[in-house]
Amino acid sequence: MTVASPTLIRIAAALLIDSEGRTLLVRKRGTQAFMQPGGKIDEGESARAALARELHEELGLRVHPDAPAHLGRFQAVAANEPGCQVQAELFRVDSDEQPRAAAEIEALAWVSADETPDLVLAPLTRDAILPLYRDLFSAPR
Numbered sequence: 723m724t725v726a727s728p729t730l731i732r733i734a735a736a737l738l739i740d741s742e743g744r745t746l747l748v749r750k751r752g753t754q755a756f757m758q759p760g761g762k763i764d765e766g767e768s769a770r771a772a773l774a775r776e777l778h779e780e781l782g783l784r785v786h787p788d789a790p791a792h793l794g795r796f797q798a799v800a801a802n803e804p805g806c807q808v809q810a811e812l813f814r815v816d817s818d819e820q821p822r823a824a825a826e827i828e829a830l831a832w833v834s835a836d837e838t839p840d841l842v843l844a845p846l847t848r849d850a851i852l853p854l855y856r857d858l859f860s861a862p863r
Contacts, residue, residue, distance in 0.1 A: 728807045731800055734773035735760035735810040737793060737851060738783075741818050743859050744832040747839070747847065748780065751828040755801040757844035758851055759821075760810070769811035781821035781830075790815045796851065801844035808846055812854075835859035 735758040738746040747756040761776035763769055770787040777783040790813030800806040823830055833839045835856045843852070 728799075728805055729803075730797075731803060731806050731808045732763045732769075733760055733808055733810050734763055734769040734776065735812050735846075735851070736773055736777060736790065736815045737812060737855055738777075738815045738817060738821070739859075740832065742834070744834045745852075745855050746781075746821060747831045747833055747841065747843075748823070748827050749829040749831075750802065750826045753802050754842045755844040755847075756829070756831055756839070756841045757801060757847045758810075758812070759827075763811075770813070773811075773813055773815075777815070779825045780823075780827045782824055783815075783817060783819050783821055785815055785817070793854065796846055798844075798846035798849055801846070810846055810851075812851060 738759055748759045749756045759780055760773055763772040774785045774787045777785050793812045793814055795811055797807055797809045800808040
């Protein structure tokens, strides 16, 4: 008996950082989980180009595709697609622009490294990206 492997969804995601060192989480319309801004990488599209496109569509931000710093590839159970895994190319994006919810984005939440948000979080955000963010931005002990 063969067990089907979960469908893999390739995305580009931003660890979007403001001038206060906070990171932005977004929630899509009709969903419960907050996650990094970003989205699916289209066929033939680079992860950087996808990220720039998604940040503009979802938040009105203009980011040059070469500007974000690649932080790595992360994988987890998809928050909104049952039976799927999400594989994210994660990029750090520093921006002083004020994002606005557009397209399918319904809610925005800024989170600082020293707080544990009282939000439903996507598995990738909760288990991989926020711990990385805290390591990068926590004050030395």
